[in-house]
Amino acid sequence: MSTIFHEGQLAVQKIAGEEEIAKSRIPMVKNSLHPRSIGFIEHQVLAFPGSEDYNGHIWLSLLVGERGFIQVPSEQEIKLDLSKVTSNLDDIFFKNIATKPTVGLLFHEAARRARYRAWGTARKEGNQLSFDIKLGYPSCPKHIQREVIEIRKDSKIEVSTYEKGTILGELEKEWISHAHTFFIATQTKKGDIESSHRGGNPGFIEIQENGHLRVPDYLGNSMFSTLGNIYENPKAALLFVDYKKGETLQLSGTAELQFNQNSNEDFHTSGETGRFWTFETKQWIRTINHHVVHTEFLDFSPFNIPSAH
Template sequence: MATYHGGELSVQRRAGLQGRAESALRAIKTTFPEVAVAFLAQQPMIVIGAADPSGRLWATLLTGEPGFLQATETTLAVGARPHPQDPLAGVLAAPAKVGMIAIEPGTRRRMRVNGTSSPTPDGLLITPDQVISNCPKYIQQRTPAPVLSGPRELLRGSELTPRQQRAIEEADTFFIATASPEGDADASHRGGNPGFLQTLSPTRLRWPDYPGNTMFLTLGNLELNPAAGLVVPDWTTGSLLHLTGTAETVWNEAETSAFPGAQRLVDFTVEEVREATAAMPLAWTPPAYSKFNPPTP
């Protein structure tokens, strides 16, 4: 039976939502139901998060033709591996604890899979510990457009450039990887109207924590292990902005009140930046913003 760890329970109690969180446990499975098998087989991308050998968390996207994700009741085969320049390329060349989220922007459906990854000749084989269907809140609706092509370049730094800061301020979606102190990884989606993800400085970001499924898997991990990794996709150019660093939850009501709809804030400190151009071979149509998105400050 699924249980919560101490960090998740602590955040649930502080938020006053432990009763609802206990009920939400029913949504956490250890195997793939038939509807999940069918959903995964239709997807052209999946987000994956994991820790590197130094314990830093990274998140990235893997893509392929629909069918590159093949699930059985107890395994998920991924017919892709990260590009050699990807921050998780070396990590996923060996067994690793991973968090994953498959998202279908066109229908606003998503599914989280946390477990253990092993390399295969064609990609990865995931053995799940948690399979979780999430609600459609804060997902911007967009559909795949013609496949992009272009030279891939890798840009590295220890802080965000002015151009990268502008890209973050214009983003309506990003993904975050976290992990428990035991190394159990998780990947989650964050969405909102452009401007919901703010740059406070070249090494400091802030975003609102909107009402969700009350499990607090992300904030629960951060309660005990501040390491976190973000990936911010550019849905038009196919670029991926990877950030690794640390994150902390801000419970200050005065600061939170500046963000409509927010119940808490999260501050992220950047330790390393990697930007890969032409990393995602999918372009996407302009978004229809979620009706659940609160206005930005």
């Protein structure tokens, strides 16, 4: 039987014992966009592209724009009007695609607990950024906290400031330790990039003594796109967004899988999967004055796992 899953995904599906469930998901994945996804994508004011820099490190970014800045002329192409982007246009993403056009896209609407993922390659022509789509599919809505995000009028960012480092400082650790949501980009062995989301109750990300992050892997759609990529390629990137402050925190580094973590605490903390993964930060960028939006938090996902303490 032919499959769209690569070796890393198949290996993790087997370890998790979810191979048959994964096979049932195959019809979800297309070598284009789903026709029903077009309206959803065009409605978004946020886009999360993952990209690779000239040194081979991957990064995950946030683009914010006026509603309508995303257009989908066909099931094979997505276009962004950069003149309608209101967030920082000096993001590392734009430098990266100049040398390596492979991009992983996530369209995430927290208010509706909906998200859609796509892969492709980017082409920039003036104020037009086009993505030729190779693959697209809807993603699991679990663990999305409901939050309304709206673009303010006349909110275009002209100048941003940056903090950069290789070791997480106390401010960055404080941000991460209280986060209920972050975004992740991973890369296949062949070089394709995927962008996705992770969520949980504040404190679900553990900061270990060595500075590594440890994240539980909750039950999802059983395809294991993210974990499957990490299985065969450790490169990863994380993105944290503070919508109220208008700041982003981008981490680039490596990830490692941890299976069969079955102590009483780990079993509970992981939602009874016994699966975790760790992330080691190699570089980070904190962007101040990245965007201006209006945001209203509504509620946490009912699928979030309560604390073991």
